[in-house]
Amino acid sequence: MAQKFNGQTLTFQNPPHIISHGSVVGPEEKKGPLGKNFDLTYEDAKCGEKTWEKGEKKMVSDSVNLALQKANLTTSDIDIILGGDLLNQLITANFVARDYDVPYLGLYGACSTMVQALGLGAALIDGSYADCVLGYCSSHYQTAERQYRNPLEYGVQYPPYKQWTVTGAGSYILGRVGGSTWITHATFGKVMDLGQKDANDMGGAMAPAAADTLIQHFKDLNRGPQDYDLILTGDLGRTGRKILDSLLVEKNINLGEKLQDCGAMLLTDEKKYGSGGSGCAASAVVVGSVIIPKIINADINRIIIIGTGALLSSLTVKQGESIPSVAHAVVIEKIPGGENNNG
Amino acid sequence: MAQKFNGQTLTFQNPPHIISHGSVVGPEEKKGPLGKNFDLTYEDAKCGEKTWEKGEKKMVSDSVNLALQKANLTTSDIDIILGGDLLNQLITANFVARDYDVPYLGLYGACSTMVQALGLGAALIDGSYADCVLGYCSSHYQTAERQYRNPLEYGVQYPPYKQWTVTGAGSYILGRVGGSTWITHATFGKVMDLGQKDANDMGGAMAPAAADTLIQHFKDLNRGPQDYDLILTGDLGRTGRKILDSLLVEKNINLGEKLQDCGAMLLTDEKKYGSGGSGCAASAVVVGSVIIPKIINADINRIIIIGTGALLSSLTVKQGESIPSVAHAVVIEKIPGGENNNG
Known part of the structure; x- marks a missing residue:
């Protein structure tokens, strides 16, 4: 095999x-x-x-x-x-x-x-x-x-x-059948920790993991930003998105407006929500209800969603540990030729 | 495929x-x-x-x-x-x-x-x-x-x-190579909850999940107790093991001494340790360091290990919830013809 x-x-x-x-x-x-x-x-x-x-x-x-x-x-x-x-x-x-x-x-x-x-x-x-x-x-x-x-x-x-x-x-x-989109690839990430200890800044802690997984993904498939219509992160928020953008620019990867964050898109009022939304639900609801409909409507064709996770607990914060993070990605694209859409 | x-x-x-x-x-x-x-x-x-x-x-x-x-x-x-x-x-x-x-x-x-x-x-x-x-x-x-x-x-x-x-x-x-044993099957279990609320009796809460997974495993592969040299649970303890034995006898499955529990084997002093050991480590250390050597030494040939998990948290206990449990199983057996043993 x-x-x-x-x-x-x-x-x-x-x-x-x-x-x-x-x-x-x-x-x-x-x-x-x-x-x-x-x-x-x-x-x-x-x-x-x-x-x-x-x-x-x-x-x-x-x-x-x-x-x-x-x-x-x-x-x-x-x-x-x-x-x-x-x-x-x-x-x-x-x-x-x-x-x-x-x-x-x-x-x-x-x-x-x-x-x-x-x-x-x-x-x-x-x-x-x-x-x-x-x-x-x-x-x-x-x-x-x-x-x-x-x-x-x-x-x-x-x-x-x-x-x-x-x-x-x-x-x-x-x-195996149904829907209009499919998952073609998955990239599972490593646990990264650059020593960030501020539990209020999870976007900053998670951005390096997102960068690492995306760069690895491009390398593994010999692809680049041009192969994706949208590069979406789960919940870096506005602060974490900026850091990720900077980390990628350092590696000569310029995403510009192709880089979006589900949490930042969901909660935009900065006075109330700070840097934006976080949590498993951010990517869980935005990918399915906002992004996949855009793929179905042919606005975009192929995306990568990079889910980001801060692997802390309240105990590790109290014990003075820094915040390890991980990022996993999947590629979602329109099924060529199309399938019946019940999604 | x-x-x-x-x-x-x-x-x-x-x-x-x-x-x-x-x-x-x-x-x-x-x-x-x-x-x-x-x-x-x-x-x-x-x-x-x-x-x-x-x-x-x-x-x-x-x-x-x-x-x-x-x-x-x-x-x-x-x-x-x-x-x-x-x-x-x-x-x-x-x-x-x-x-x-x-x-x-x-x-x-x-x-x-x-x-x-x-x-x-x-x-x-x-x-x-x-x-x-x-x-x-x-x-x-x-x-x-x-x-x-x-x-x-x-x-x-x-x-x-x-x-x-x-x-x-x-x-x-x-x-893919090395060792003397391999994993031939896995049976993933359903979450079971028979309404047990006593967080001190996790063996009692988990036994029904272990029974369900084992019975399902036998059914899926058209096998029975005679096909296994040892039927091992992770951490039901002595109390949970007895309950599992009774639940299986009700279904005309008589395991007798073939049914053993890693936690009960590890900590035997009832005055100090009560019903025996529990925790992820029970099966993690006993299977690898006690059971696999027995397979390698040809004392036994094929076993099934049923890991049991009580899916409670301290919060669910405080909120008066009963204890959902799950049991997953894998079959481990000696590699026919043998492989070099570095395990």
Whole structure:
């Protein structure tokens, strides 16, 4: 059998299709410039549940149901679920999986988890270990603040470069037929740490990992910026995006406006949201509900999404550690010749 | 391409070899009946580091170095690392990966994580997405007690069926040549929850997941207990093992002494350790350092290891949730005809 990887990049022989996607966001994301793109929005971050954590779980369940409905599938069609979130022990992803009679693998790549799930899910399908994979991911402002920083009631003031965790959930169904886009490659990244210790500046901590993965991806496939219509990062925010741009310019890679960030696109009010959105949900909802429709409408053809994750915990911050980061990427493009679109 | 799965079970066409293994344990495990089997033991749970968390990280790094040395490999031979642990945001696995210039994917299946890594790693190699995979996992009594229950200084008394988190780390190198055993199948499990809410009885919470995965495995491959020399669970402990045995007897599956539990084997003093050991490290160190040598010495030929994970967090316990659990399994057997043994 031919080797299907080079360097850090997997090349799928029969690229798995993105059959459908479901997105759910909270009140802040609804108010933002992309608010109308999402399938379902909640005014209440608890989504009518008793706790924020149960609200986050409800968002994931809703996004799964939306993705299944759009694809005209049920959970019995799913061979394996890949899920993750930011909460300790992945309680959102685990408790959602409890409701389904489907094998489940928990993944943790912090805010890169959605891209990690898409890459691994594509490998499982292309490798013939599954016909249909469900991947989901979530983040939530209130649950993340309480866990990583301070309870909101403290009213702590943050520096302007801090990001705002996106409240939302995204689900993707990957399979062999259906949809209009497919995943052709995945590049899994190394853990990078340049010694940055400021937990309010995760964009700065993650930018070097994003640069490393993108440069490696270009090298592995002998490609460059000209081969992509859009180079998208998950949640570097405006600050991290600028740093990534500078790091790439140093290597003579000039992306200009081709470089966009899901978190920055989602939450634009700098006074309220600082550097922009962060969290697994940023890429999970923007790629499926904003970018894939652009590919389907032929505005763009081939993109790379680089999910970025800051691998810290509140304990490592207290113990004075710097912030290791990782970035995973997948390439999504329009299926040549086209397929029926139910995504 | 032929479908390589049936039901929940993956069948590897070219079963990946377990090339080598490294194990490190702490003081309690060293005193136990298996103490002499492990590669490296520490009398001090901090391993000479400033904190327990840094001690846990040291154990993982040591186990990686041991596995690499035994295989006569360096990290530059590794295509991808799969790692996980029990600490919030997988800080042990993440911070260990920071030291290596190798792509890294974080996994979370609670105490089933080592088996999840072996199954996914085998799929990546069999599917030609990697030639060589490093998987590692750890748990640590002091870091886990502080995070999941109470600081040790409180001196809280626990019921006799409670388990004792194993302090240790195990690393496995999977590849295409070398070693004397290989991984022929993986069965990924569903999340089960029968409503058990007692966080001191994780064996009871996890036993139904182990039963479900084993029964499904037998069904998918049309096999039964007679096809295995040993049916091993990760960390059900003595209490959970009894419950699993009863659940299987109800289904007319009688395992008798073929059913063994890594955690129960590791820590046998019931007065001190209650129901036995728990934690990712239980299966990570016992399979590689106790069971695989038995396969190599031809005492046994084919085993199934069922890693069991309780997917709770301290927050879900406080919010009154029951404990969802998952169990993943891999089949390990002697390579027919034999290979050179450097494991």
